[in-house]
Amino acid sequence: MSTQKISTQALHAGHDTTKTGGTRAVPIYQTSSYVFNDTEHAANLFSLKELGFIYTRLNNPTNDILQQRLAAIEGGVGAVVFASGTSAISTGLLTLLKAGDHIVASSSLYGGTFTLLNVTLPRLGITTTFVDASNPENFKNAVQENTKAFFVESLGNPKLDVLDLEAIAEQSKAAGVPFIVDNTVASPALLNPIKHGANLVIHSLTKYIGGQGNSLGGAIIDAGTFDWTNGKFPEFTEPSAGYHGLIYSEALGAAAFTFKLILEGLRDFGGALSPFNAFQIIQGLETLPVRIKQHSANALELAKWLESKEEVAWVNYPGLESSKYYKLAKKYLPNGQSGLVTFGLKGGFEAAKKVTDATKIFSLLANIGDTKSLIIHPASTTHQQLTIEQQAGAGVTQDLIRLSVGLEAIEDLKQDLEEAFKQI
Numbered sequence: 001m002s003t004q005k006i007s008t009q010a011l012h013a014g015h016d017t018t019k020t021g022g023t024r025a026v027p028i029y030q031t032s033s034y035v036f037n038d039t040e041h042a043a044n045l046f047s048l049k050e051l052g053f054i055y056t057r058l059n060n061p062t063n064d065i066l067q068q069r070l071a072a073i074e075g076g077v078g079a080v081v082f083a084s085g086t087s088a089i090s091t092g093l094l095t096l097l098k099a100g101d102h103i104v105a106s107s108s109l110y111g112g113t114f115t116l117l118n119v120t121l122p123r124l125g126i127t128t129t130f131v132d133a134s135n136p137e138n139f140k141n142a143v144q145e146n147t148k149a150f151f152v153e154s155l156g157n158p159k160l161d162v163l164d165l166e167a168i169a170e171q172s173k174a175a176g177v178p179f180i181v182d183n184t185v186a187s188p189a190l191l192n193p194i195k196h197g198a199n200l201v202i203h204s205l206t207k208y209i210g211g212q213g214n215s216l217g218g219a220i221i222d223a224g225t226f227d228w229t230n231g232k233f234p235e236f237t238e239p240s241a242g243y244h245g246l247i248y249s250e251a252l253g254a255a256a257f258t259f260k261l262i263l264e265g266l267r268d269f270g271g272a273l274s275p276f277n278a279f280q281i282i283q284g285l286e287t288l289p290v291r292i293k294q295h296s297a298n299a300l301e302l303a304k305w306l307e308s309k310e311e312v313a314w315v316n317y318p319g320l321e322s323s324k325y326y327k328l329a330k331k332y333l334p335n336g337q338s339g340l341v342t343f344g345l346k347g348g349f350e351a352a353k354k355v356t357d358a359t360k361i362f363s364l365l366a367n368i369g370d371t372k373s374l375i376i377h378p379a380s381t382t383h384q385q386l387t388i389e390q391q392a393g394a395g396v397t398q399d400l401i402r403l404s405v406g407l408e409a410i411e412d413l414k415q416d417l418e419e420a421f422k423q424i
């Protein structure tokens with residue numbers, strides 16, 4: 001395990017310049033396939049006797065550098081990248097689970113993930129019990145005989161609830177199931193869930209890691225710490241019908257899940273990341289540690305300023321002393337609490353609409369983690385497909401406005417909101 005700090009890893013990990021013709025930048029290998037030396041070489045690659053590139057749906061040299069970099073930064077044994085964060089989540093769960101299996105998940109999730117778990121996966125026989133993750137005991141109480149995973153967001157979008165990861169990890173260990181943590185909002189520059197007991201970490205690379213709002217991508221980082229031989233996961237301990245009898249846990253040890261994700265997940269579901277997007281995301285990742293500090297500083301200052309405004313009914317930011325997550329934020333996010341802030345206006349939904357429509361620097365759109373500031377009303381957009389009760393579980397109230405605070409001058413951001421408040 002590297003002892004380098006994230007600022008160094010973000011620039012160098014995974015890139016051996018002697019293998020890329022001395023290029024200082026990571027090159028884009030824009031190819032769909034790779035020439036085999038001869039039929040024996042090809043057969044060896046397919047049977048894993050030799051490791052190498054076969055076809056870009058499975059792996060690609062640009063993507064591989066991004067994978068190695070993410071694994072180094074999050075502290076995993078391997079990482080796999082996908083076409084989007086959603087592709088990472090769906091492929092990860094479909095590689096891990098089968099009809100009849102069950103998930104215990106936090107109710108505070110990104111709307112798209114909630115719908116995947118609540119509506120789409122049940123169609124395939126995979127069900128989820130959603131729990132209030134603020135009490136780790138709720139996970140234990142929801143475990144069934146067929147439970148095969150715990151799923152949470154380390155910093156929920158948009159509830160901004162900081163979870164007690166270590167307490168939930170204890171419950172997942174007791175239940176003998178992998179603890180999956182979507183770490184998108186916190187980013188690996190502020191929090192490494194593996195250090196707190198996560199077995200698999202998920203990122204939408206579209207957000208802070210890419211950081212410029214120009215490329216979709218997703219990743220799963222495998223801690224290599226889960227014991228797939230505990231009797232609950234025969235797909236890892238018995239010969240795989242999907243990969244000519246390979247016994248993943250025997251052949252690949254700690255990297256069993258990483259390889260299953262590539263050899264079966266990417267092969268069968270096909271959500272490969274374009275090498276061009278991998279290149280763009282690498283550019284973003286290189287500056288993540290410096291950007292996230294400024295996102296966090298701007299967000300904290302704006303949250304404090306909002307608290308002082310007469311038009312504002314409430315403000316939620318885990319770095320505020322008034323936040324009920326402040327204590328957990330001190331423990332899990334001591335170096336910054338990322339760039340999302342939510343607030344409500346005394347004028348409720350109508351006032352929220354007016355303000356959202358009136359900002360000029362904050363762009364009204366459905367994304368987070370861009371260098372540019374963004375604004376949205378989740379109840380009518382990202383969480384629209386949820387019932388009012390489900391929205392409440394996800395922390396979405398009708399008056400809630402979500403800001404993704406960018407890197408503009410803080411005075412200009414305050415001024416933009418000040419002007420917008422005049423429309424109320």
Ligand SMILES: Cc1ncc(COP(=O)(O)O)c(C=O)c1O
Pocket residue numbers: 084085086087110112113153157182184185203204205206216217218367368
């Ligand atoms: C926490 C979280 N996870 C996953 C996703 C899905 O990522 P993508 O949009 O890259 O599919 C999002 C998207 O907003 C998100 O906020």
